Amino acid sequence: MKTQKKQFVTMFCTLILSAVSAVAQSNGSKSQIVERVIHSKNFEGNKIGVSADRRLAVYLPAGYDGSSKRYPVLYFFPSPIDGYQTLFDKSGAQALFDRAIARGTVRSFILVSVDMTTPLGASWFVNSPVTGNWEDFVVQELVPYVDANFRTISARDARGLVGQHMGAYGAIRIGMTHADVFGSVYGMNPVGTGSGVQIMDSRPNWDLLAHATSLDEVKKDGFSAIFTSIFQAHLPNPEKPPLYVDLPAHREGGKLVIDSKLTARLRDSFFLESMIPQYADNLKTLRGFKFDWSRNDAIWDHVYSNQAFTHKLNEFGIMHEAEEYNGLWDADPYWGAEGRVIADVLPFFQQHLEF
Structure with missing residues (x-):
């Protein structure tokens, strides 16, 4: 009986959320993507020409301009192979988020896509005397800027980290080291979790x-x-x-x-699995932690290392979800109309974010 009641309440809430979203859009209050630039002090004196102007693309949900409501925030780290705008310019993320909110898959949220690249590609989300202080930029400048300039719920439990490939590495790493700032983490096909098949x-x-x-x-x-x-x-x-x-x-x-x-020194600093002993207690405080990977990843090292990573997390008693999905090598499993973002990533944050 309790299960039936819970299912009814969930269905009713979903219908209400869908109706609210439909009303907002019918009133002309559509979602929007806004561009911002943060001039950061954390890249002064870097050795390789990293720009101190870091760019953001911010998704604001339908109804944002017409209300005083505050929203949880997802910080998205893309793969450096893509740009910070790629999810909106090529992957249709705005329409996908709109559809997920309208369906009741997830309540309204803000998403911030961040340019975290260096002239060679990945920053690896750490402080370096060569590339700049990327970790400090995220925690000391990016989050305070977003909280000051947008109507956010400025609390750890209302902040999530999500990233793809090298960006997923960054999401997990920052989630490990700053679980006091971010409450939930989802890594989409992360790299750098541990040793691969080849050295x-x-x-x-x-x-x-x-x-x-x-x-x-x-x-x-x-x-x-x-x-x-x-x-x-x-x-x-x-x-x-x-x-x-x-x-x-x-x-x-x-x-x-x-x-x-x-x-x-490299292994101890770089591999996420090497960081588990030091940051296990941090990870145990997260409201949600999940990562996934494709069984058919063309670089099989990623499959091997992610399988080992979830085992080591278990050895330290760290609650998490880890999924090896049957993705195809020639198709994007995440950003399609029925891809993993709408089927898995957003429902994960609906469950674990504070709204």
Whole structure:
């Protein structure tokens, strides 16, 4: 009987939310995307030309302008392969969010998509003397700016983090280190959770990195660019231009020689699974924590490392959800009309955000 009553209440609330959304849209109060720029002090003196002007695209739900209501906020970190506007310009996120709210899948929310990229791509969401203080930017500048300039519910339980690929790494990492600021986290197909099938040092072109005279040369090789960005974040050396890193390996006589101390330092700093012992108690305070990954990820290291990551979280007693879905390699599983954002991500935040 209690179950039937609960189902009736849920159905009734869904109908009410749908009706309210329909009224708001019929009154001409549609959702909107607004652009903002934050001039940050956290990138002064960086070594690689990171702009101090960080750009945001902000989704405001239907009815925002016509009311005094306050809303929870989702902070979205895209993959650096995409731009911070891509989810709206190419992936149809605005219409998707509108539809989810109208259906009652999730109540109205604000979403902030943030440009967290460096000239080589990923910032990896850490403070670095080479790339700037990205973690401090998020916590000390981004969140206060959004709370001051939009009608937010300025409380930890009303803030969620969500990211895709490298952005998912950032969402989980920031959620680990700042569970006092963000209450729930969803990582969409994260990378960097732990060791892969191949060792990290098998990926870059070490001869290229050893002899590069500029960052532009490194950009010509995809894996070399990605791993240089990792080294700039986690093995930075401001005294070693043009890459400003300590390289954890080099080739000698055709053989790969690995520096054990630098590799240990890199693993401890970079891999999310290495951070679990230190931040386990933080993670246990989250209202919700979920990540997923595609069984058919073209880089199988991601499948392997995410499977291991959920096991290690379990070893430390950290409540979370982890799902390996049967995604296809040639299709976007997240942003379609019936993709995982509307089917899984938004319902997750409906359950765990404070509205």
